[in-house]
Amino acid sequence: MPLTANHVDRFEASRPRLEAIAYRLLGSATEAEDAVQETFLRWQAADVGRIEVPEAxxxxxxxxxxxxxLTSARARRETYVGRWLPEPLLAGDPMLGPADTAEQRESVSYAVLTLMERLAPNERAVYVLREAFDYPHREIADILDISEAASQQIFHRAKKHVADGKVRTEVDEAAARRIVEEFLAAATSGQTEPLVRLLTKDVISVGDGGGKVPARAKAFEGAVAVARFLWGLFKPGEAKRALYGGMPEVYAWTANGDPAVVAVVDGRVVGVMCLEVTPEGITAFRSQVNPDKLERATAHWAAADHGEPLPNAL
Structure with a gap:
């Protein structure tokens, strides 16, 4: 039976929630959009008049x-060039989904999306549905065709795997900008000492270039090693102009709720560096420079009121 306008509207009303779920599950906006579109095709082919609870x-x-x-993605990531990191979403992107509670905000942070790569697909699904969308275990059990007790056990196991012992500091956009500005001032000071003071002793820095842009697959570890790397990264040079087709402008922003450095060339986002902040200092830098994973960020950036770039950042 062909879909009526009411049935299409019903699906479209669910689309933002479905996209937010899919993004958290897959760590990719492009793959999330594809999954939601395939869901629509299944909805289109179903006898929707007989579906009692469409949202479920x-x-x-x-x-x-x-x-x-996720199962096929694991196989693809085994042949991925370099370190695989999620696709970042800039502040205001509707795919970030609900952000009313600390749990919802935490579930879409870049750090947690990265940590969720440790989880088995079922663990990831239970964790996302429960932690980010507050689904009762009874409903999760129905969705995954498992028992309610199994859903509870999987959730506790998944939450334990995601927890990494660090207490993340929640910051608003104004505080995020101050953190990024302080970091960039230290990174461009020409000295490593001011930067080291902002970092935790066990800080790491990782990047994802997808084999298309140079990015170190093996993490830099420790405050001194990371500070030296970042000092070199933010040092002006013609190599950057040649690599990106122009000298990047740098903005203090937020991505996935985290303080972030956004590098832009002629309106094109060429890099997003997310900072993981704890009460002890910055504990991780995760940089996405794979152009395939920055297309949505570029589109969103074009529509954003992003103000002026930070002076003398690069």
Whole structure:
């Protein structure tokens, strides 16, 4: 039976929630959009008049599509060039989804999305549905065709795997900008000491270039090693102009709720560096420079009121 306008509207009303779930499950906006579109095709082919709870049906279909994608994605990532990191979403992107609670904000942070790569597909699904969208275990059990007790056990196991012992500091956009500005001032000071003072002793720095842009796959570890690397990274030079087709302008922003450095050349986002901040200092830098994972950020940047770039950042 062809979809009526009311059935299409019903799906479109669910699209933002479905996209936010899919992004958290897959760590990729592009793959999330594909999964939601496939869910629509399944909705289009179904006898929707016989579906008693459309939102539950759509969530079940989407989640299982994402589980299949996660299984195949693991195989693809074994041949991925360099370190795989999630696709960052800039502040204001609707795919970030709900952010009313600390748990919801935490679940989409770049650090947690990266840590969720440790989870088995079922663990990731239970964790996202429970932690970010507050689904009861009874409903999660129905979605995944498991028992309610199994859902509870999987959730506790997943939460333990995601926890890394660090207490993340929540910051608003104004505080994030101050953190990024202080960091960039230290990184461009020509000395490593001011930068070392901002970092924790066990700080790491990792990057994802996807084999298309140079990025070190092995993490830099420790305050001195990371400070030296960042000092070199933010040192002006013609190599950057040649690599990006122009000298990047640098902005203090937020991505996935974290303080972030956004590098832009002629309106094109060429890099997003997310800072993980704890009460002890900055404990991780995760940089996405793979152009395939910055297309949505570029589109969102074009529509954002991003103000002026930071002076003398590069």
């Amino acid at each position: 049906w759509l969530t079940k279909v989407l989640t299982n599509l994402c589980l299949n994608e």
